[in-house]
Structure formats: C-alpha cells, structure tokens
Amino acid sequence: MTPIKTTLLAGFAVFALTLPAFAQAGLDDLEVAHAAYTADVIDIEYAKLALSKTKNPEIKKFAELMIRDHTAVNEGAAALLKKLGVQAKDNDFSKALLKGFEAKKKELSALDGAAFDRAYAANELAYHQTVNKIVGETWIPTVKNGELKAFLSQALVTFKAHENHAGHMVTAAK
Amino acid sequence: MPALRKGRCLSPILLALMLVAGLIALPPGGRLTANEPQARLHNVDIREFAFMPAELTIRLGDAIVWTNRDFAPHTATSAEGDWDTSEIAYGQSSRQTPTQLGVFDYICVFHPTMKARLIVTR
Structure with missing residues (x-):
C-alpha cells in the first residue's frame, strides 16, 4: 500500500472509530433526523467533488448516483419532518460529521487522476460502512417515533446498496 | 393493445343470459366484447x-x-x-x-x- 493510501485509510479509521461513540451518546429523535440529513448532504458533497475531478466514467456514474439517491432520501426526510410538524435539531454528532467531511475533502482535493479515483472509492466504501453501522445498530433500534424508524429502515436499504456498489468500485479502481 | 371488437346485435334476453353465464363482459369503456380474454x-x-x-x-x-x-x-x-x-x-x-x-x-x-x-x- 502506498504511503498516501495508508494515511488516508488511517485517517478515516480514526474518524470512523470515533463516530459510533458519538452516535450512542443519547441523540434524541430530532437530533438523529438532523444527523441522518447531514450524512446525506455530506455524501452529495463528496459526489460533487468527484464530478469536478474525475475522468473515470464509472466514478462519474457512481457520483451521479449518489447525488440522485441521497437527494431523494433527503426529500423523504424533509417530507416526514413536514408531516410531523417538527424541525431537525443540530447536535454535536452532526458537527462531528461535518468536521470529518471538511478534513477528508481537503485530502481528496489534493489528489488527481487515478489516485483521486481510488481515494474517492475507498472513502465512499468506508463512509457507507460507518454510517450504515450507526443507522442500523444505533439509530433504528433507539429512535422512538415509529415513522422515523420506518424512514431510517427504508433509507438504510438504499445506503446498503451504495455500500455494495462502492465495494465493487474499490475493486475496480485498484 | 389490440383493438376490442365491436358489439354484435343481440336480443335483450339473449344478452342478459350471456351476461349471467359470463360469456360476454362489459369492459370499463362500456362496449360489448366477444368472449376473448380481457387485457389485464x-x-x-x-x-x-x-x-x-x-x-x-x-x-x-x-x-x-x-x-x-x-x-x-x-x-x-x-x-x-x-x-x-x-x-x-x-x-x-x-x-x-x-x-x-x-x-x-x-x-x-x-x-x-x-x-x-x-x-x-x-
């Protein structure tokens, strides 16, 4: 493994290990909704970065898919919040997600060509693995509102499909 | 979708008997059809x-x-x-x-x- 790849993966590993602890720190339903929305927005931003840098058609296609699917999930979230008449609540976990994103974006932005493609693919896999674990193992079992629970369960189906797709992309980008 | 056949001239009594027997059907459009499978x-x-x-x-x-x-x-x-x-x-x-x-x-x-x-x- 090259030093750059090692650094990138190690950096994300620390970030990923920190996230579940935050996620379990007693977020209420509205905070979970905010964090889920933020996680979606972040992946859309990663995809926009990929579209601005990559020339690889598969990476481009994947990035377009992330924008399409995560936008649709967030539209579902917005519709649910509107229906429930509530607003999502910002919280430390959402802030930690954004902080991690800013750091990763800086790393990815410094790369070009195949190096960028590999790093983007690896980040997409790791990001979806981490977020999916939190959604499936922490948020879905603990949220109290039944409709939010159903929403997260349905969103997780989409995110797991992305994780699977990202895994193939990592293999193809090697 | 293939065009449905036009209805035939049938006496009211025969028509009623055929309807009851299920030999003909009235599709949503209201036209009589011959005894062919309906489009599903x-x-x-x-x-x-x-x-x-x-x-x-x-x-x-x-x-x-x-x-x-x-x-x-x-x-x-x-x-x-x-x-x-x-x-x-x-x-x-x-x-x-x-x-x-x-x-x-x-x-x-x-x-x-x-x-x-x-x-x-x-």
Whole structure:
C-alpha cells in the first residue's frame, strides 16, 4: 500500500472509530433526523467533488448516483419532518460529521487522476460502512417515533446498496 | 393493445343470459366484447432494490404498472435498450403495454444489479 493510501485509510479509521461513540451518546429523535440529513448532504458533497475531478466514467456514474439517491432520501426526510410538524435539531454528532467531511475533502482535493479515483472509492466504501453501522445498530433500534424508524429502515436499504456498489468500485479502481 | 371488437346485435334476453353465464363482459369503456380474454393490468413493485415479482408472464395486450416503493429513483429498462419506463420517483408509477411477443430481461438503469424478466405470450 502506498504511503498516501495508508494515511488516508488511517485517517478515516480514526474518524470512523470515533463516530459510533458519538452516535450512542443519547441523540434524541430530532437530533438523529438532523444527523441522518447531514450524512446525506455530506455524501452529495463528496459526489460533487468527484464530478469536478474525475475522468473515470464509472466514478462519474457512481457520483451521479449518489447525488440522485441521497437527494431523494433527503426529500423523504424533509417530507416526514413536514408531516410531523417538527424541525431537525443540530447536535454535536452532526458537527462531528461535518468536521470529518471538511478534513477528508481537503485530502481528496489534493489528489488527481487515478489516485483521486481510488481515494474517492475507498472513502465512499468506508463512509457507507460507518454510517450504515450507526443507522442500523444505533439509530433504528433507539429512535422512538415509529415513522422515523420506518424512514431510517427504508433509507438504510438504499445506503446498503451504495455500500455494495462502492465495494465493487474499490475493486475496480485498484 | 389490440383493438376490442365491436358489439354484435343481440336480443335483450339473449344478452342478459350471456351476461349471467359470463360469456360476454362489459369492459370499463362500456362496449360489448366477444368472449376473448380481457387485457389485464399487472403490477410490479420495486422495493428494497428488487423487482417483485422478478419474473412476470403476461399476454400480448396486457399492461404492466411498475411502482417504486424505494426512496431511490429507479427505472425498468430493457436490457436490449428497446423500451424504458424512464425515471420512476418514490411512490410514483409507470405503465407500459408491450407490443411484441418475447422474453425481455430488464434492469434498473441506475442500479444495474436489479434484474428481472418479462415474458409476453399470445
């Protein structure tokens, strides 16, 4: 493994290990909704970065898919919040997600060509693995509102499909 | 969809008897038809990144309605590229009426691991 790849993966590993602890720190339903929305927005931003840098058609296609699917999930979230008449609540976990994103974006932005493609693919896999674990193992079992629970369960189906797709992309980008 | 035959001139008594016996039917459009199989509507749910049912056999003239139950937009697109529902958003449906006999493998063009088969018979 090259030093750059090692650094990138190690950096994300620390970030990923920190996230579940935050996620379990007693977020209420509205905070979970905010964090889920933020996680979606972040992946859309990663995809926009990929579209601005990559020339690889598969990476481009994947990035377009992330924008399409995560936008649709967030539209579902917005519709649910509107229906429930509530607003999502910002919280430390959402802030930690954004902080991690800013750091990763800086790393990815410094790369070009195949190096960028590999790093983007690896980040997409790791990001979806981490977020999916939190959604499936922490948020879905603990949220109290039944409709939010159903929403997260349905969103997780989409995110797991992305994780699977990202895994193939990592293999193809090697 | 093949055109429905026009009604024949039947006496009211014979007409009533045939209706009761199920030999003729009144379609939604109200025209009488001869005793031919009615065109049917088949539903395919798109749920959890899968087409349900994954294989569907219909008769030529039948219609299919795909309904997307996932947040992610999907399509039902012929693997050969000769027909396509275009994008179906969450909670939306798309209706198609095949005009050819055959076996048609199809996919979601956004998520090509989603595969299904449509069989159109006489």
